[in-house]
Amino acid sequence: MDIEIFPYRVLGSDTTEKILNELEDFDDVKRTVIHGPRFPNEDSLDPKYRERRVIQVKGNDITLKVKTGRIFVELTMESTIDKIEEICKKYIPFGFDINRSKTSYIRKEKTVSDNIKYGDMDLPDELIGMTDQYSKFDDNVSILRKDDLD
Amino acid sequence: MAQFYPGTSQVAQNRRNFTDPDYKLEKLREISDEDVVKILGHRAPGEEYKSVHPPLDEMDEPDDVVRELVTPIDGAKAGDRVRYIQFVDSMYFAPAQPFLRARSYLNRFRGVDTGTLSGRQVIEARERDVERISKELLESEYFDTARTGIRGKSVHGHSLRLDENGLMFDMLRRQVFNKDTGIVEMVKDQIGRDLDEPVILGEPLDEETLKAKTTIYRVDGDAYKDDKDAVEVLQKIHVTRSFGAYNPEKGWE
Numbered sequence: 001m002d003i004e005i006f007p008y009r010v011l012g013s014d015t016t017e018k019i020l021n022e023l024e025d026f027d028d029v030k031r032t033v034i035h036g037p038r039f040p041n042e043d044s045l046d047p048k049y050r051e052r053r054v055i056q057v058k059g060n061d062i063t064l065k066v067k068t069g070r071i072f073v074e075l076t077m078e079s080t081i082d083k084i085e086e087i088c089k090k091y092i093p094f095g096f097d098i099n100r101s102k103t104s105y106i107r108k109e110k111t112v113s114d115n116i117k118y119g120d121m122d123l124p125d126e127l128i129g130m131t132d133q134y135s136k137f138d139d140n141v142s143i144l145r146k147d148d149l150d
Numbered sequence: 151m152a153q154f155y156p157g158t159s160q161v162a163q164n165r166r167n168f169t170d171p172d173y174k175l176e177k178l179r180e181i182s183d184e185d186v187v188k189i190l191g192h193r194a195p196g197e198e199y200k201s202v203h204p205p206l207d208e209m210d211e212p213d214d215v216v217r218e219l220v221t222p223i224d225g226a227k228a229g230d231r232v233r234y235i236q237f238v239d240s241m242y243f244a245p246a247q248p249f250l251r252a253r254s255y256l257n258r259f260r261g262v263d264t265g266t267l268s269g270r271q272v273i274e275a276r277e278r279d280v281e282r283i284s285k286e287l288l289e290s291e292y293f294d295t296a297r298t299g300i301r302g303k304s305v306h307g308h309s310l311r312l313d314e315n316g317l318m319f320d321m322l323r324r325q326v327f328n329k330d331t332g333i334v335e336m337v338k339d340q341i342g343r344d345l346d347e348p349v350i351l352g353e354p355l356d357e358e359t360l361k362a363k364t365t366i367y368r369v370d371g372d373a374y375k376d377d378k379d380a381v382e383v384l385q386k387i388h389v390t391r392s393f394g395a396y397n398p399e400k401g402w403e
Contacts, residue, residue, distance in 0.1 A: 012314040037319070044344075045337070049326040069311070094314075 002105040008095040011068035017055040036069030072105040157380030168254040175290040179352040191339030201229035223261035225276020236272040238299040240318040243360040269308030295334035296354030302340035
């Protein structure tokens with residue numbers, strides 16, 4: 001079962017960090033996806049204005065690539081939803097919706113894009129829907145050129 | 151007395167205040183002339199005004215009764231270029247909104263041309279007049295640093311969710327929130343060219359003040375349907391206009 005947390009405003013990095021950390025405390029929460037408008041890749045703004053930063057979730061560094069417009073959470077028990085609601089009330093003072101109108105917000109089926117990206121390999125179920133479909137080859141791979149001319 | 155807008159709600163009253171040229175709008179912040187010029191980006195601060203024709207005094211104008219009746223505005227007298235400023239108003243309780251801006255601009259300013267679109271409003275006038283008008287608009291109730299954007303281009307954002315800190319989405323990030331001071335600063339001019347020094351616009355208004363000052367009917371604020379007077383007048387206009395337009399001879403039955 002998936003739910004969608006839809007805050008009435010787009011969340012900044014600090015609030016996202018706090019919410020994600022609390023969500024990860026639940027054993028019942030299987031997967032979490034953040035969805036929203038993308039941050040620019042290279043930030044020319046002064047750091048005091050900047051929103052994009054590396055957040056810490058349970059001790060792991062995560063570079064935020066998007067602003068948090070929605071959070072999709074996969075869980076199994078109804079009772080967890082109430083607990084999530086409590087957390088949201090704490091961190092989202094301007095209001096939010098928790099939507100459960102769909103059974104699945106996170107994609108569970110492999111798509112053509114996945115096929116192009118990964119070929120015919122067996123993609124583990126828990127990775128389907130977790131990839132950023134707009135990511136480019138350069139985002140994940142660094143090619144070091146060796147200069148052989150000398 | 152001129153009748154500007156019907157209705158008994160606070161929103162209706164605010165609309166009347168804006169459109170009434172005799173009503174003095176509250177001054178909320180101070181922005182220097184130089185900063186206004188920087189925001190507009192039409193000329194460098196201190197630079198001479200460029201002109202498109204010689205000053206009117208030096209021109210040999212034909213005899214014309216209208217020319218005698220109408221006093222030219224300063225910019226026209228000097229032969230300035232026509233320049234603009236454009237504002238975007240968020241749907242989330244921005245103080246002004248495009249149609250109201252159009253009505254009030256035309257009531258308040260002379261020698262201007264204004265254009266309305268769903269989310270933005272441009273005002274054009276001779277350069278030195280546009281600077282004077284811009285200063286007035288930026289310093290008064292027309293403008294809130296978070297919910298109103300000064301955007302010459304790339305205006306998208308008026309109907310999007312706000313940022314957590316209350317700022318309207320702006321793809322070019324001209325107005326930005328300084329996390330250290332809680333003040334909104336403008337780091338680019340209205341069409342997105344970097345400024346050398348940020349222009350301090352000031353603190354955003356809080357939610358209560360915005361709800362009291364807004365001219366936008368919203369279900370979560372003042373709902374339009376609750377303003378019986380305004381709805382009644384609107385319906386009357388609608389019916390009269392429909393009959394009048396479709397079959398003027400038939401009229402009311």
